[in-house]
Amino acid sequence: xxxxxxxxxxxxxxxxxxxxxxxxxxxxxxxxxxxxxxxxxxxxxxxxxxxxxxxxxxxxxxxxxxxxxxxxxxxxxxxxxxxxxxxxxxxxxxxxxxxxxxxxxxxxxxxxxxxxxxxxxxxxxxxxxxxxxxxxxxxxxxxxxxxxxx
Amino acid sequence: xxxxxxxxxxxxxxxxxxxxxxxxxxxxxxxxxxxxxxxxxxxxxxxxxxxxxxxxxxxxxxxxxxxxxxxxxxxxxxxxxxxxxxxxxxxxxxxxxxxxxxxxxxxxxxxxxxxxxxxxxxxxxxxxxxxxxxxx
Numbered sequence: 001x002x003x004x005x006x007x008x009x010x011x012x013x014x015x016x017x018x019x020x021x022x023x024x025x026x027x028x029x030x031x032x033x034x035x036x037x038x039x040x041x042x043x044x045x046x047x048x049x050x051x052x053x054x055x056x057x058x059x060x061x062x063x064x065x066x067x068x069x070x071x072x073x074x075x076x077x078x079x080x081x082x083x084x085x086x087x088x089x090x091x092x093x094x095x096x097x098x099x100x101x102x103x104x105x106x107x108x109x110x111x112x113x114x115x116x117x118x119x120x121x122x123x124x125x126x127x128x129x130x131x132x133x134x135x136x137x138x139x140x141x142x143x144x145x146x147x148x149x150x
Numbered sequence: 151x152x153x154x155x156x157x158x159x160x161x162x163x164x165x166x167x168x169x170x171x172x173x174x175x176x177x178x179x180x181x182x183x184x185x186x187x188x189x190x191x192x193x194x195x196x197x198x199x200x201x202x203x204x205x206x207x208x209x210x211x212x213x214x215x216x217x218x219x220x221x222x223x224x225x226x227x228x229x230x231x232x233x234x235x236x237x238x239x240x241x242x243x244x245x246x247x248x249x250x251x252x253x254x255x256x257x258x259x260x261x262x263x264x265x266x267x268x269x270x271x272x273x274x275x276x277x278x279x280x281x282x283x284x285x286x
Contacts, residue, residue: 060178
């Protein structure tokens with residue numbers, strides 16, 4: 001049983017439930033929560049990436065043990081290369097964050113809020129499905145939402 | 151009124167936490183049988199966590215505070231992992247010298263012990279990074 005699919009299905013169900021039961025008043029913000037839940041259901045796929053990497057690396061270790069050998073200099077070098085690249089990328093991000101590269105603070109316009117609703121067709125009885133383009137746009141709108149003043 | 155920024159971050163981190171917990175049965179270090187294999191397994195897990203940190207920070211869904219916390223946790227671990235690599239390099243030289251009869255087994259054991267020490271020092275820092283990735 002794929003735990004990630006279960007979690008994803010649960011989050012999608014919760015998202016739909018919130019979309020249909022919360023309404024009126026400032027319902028837009030409730031809808032935004034529902035839409036964010038949908039977004040994060042898609043982000044669960046990233047967890048699968050980590051599991052796959054760990055699984056592959058565990059298999060590599062099993063093979064080392066089975067072959068009764070130590071890791072080669074080339075295998076060490078490959079890991080080092082990845083480590084240095086990741087470290088450099090994180091340090092660049094730190095420079096951007098601390099150096100005043102502030103994200104643009106932009107309020108979501110009413111048109112963008114309407115677009116968000118349309119993307120997810122939250123009033124539809126259909127199963128919630130996002131196209132690749134829809135997911136990309138949703139991520140973009142989510143970033144804007146995250147950077148908006150509280 | 152919901153604080154969407156922190157709520158969305160919480161949901162995102164919950165997802166990652168669940169995913170990481172689901173990974174707990176995958177244990178490369180548990181497969182290792184020698185000091186070198188354990189060092190390699192430990193280092194490899196650190197690299198996987200580093201790359202996960204890169205993805206999370208680049209995702210644009212974390213606050214600057216949380217991103218910096220992850221980045222700083224990684225930066226604390228990096229020098230220790232570099233030291234582990236240096237000792238690994240020394241060990242490879244000593245092994246070659248030992249096989250060529252140019253050094254005794256004592257030197258080999260000393261460097262192996264040093265490698266083991268650096269491996270043990272790296273582990274809690276990896277856990278620290280994992281904690282930062284979970285947003286705890």
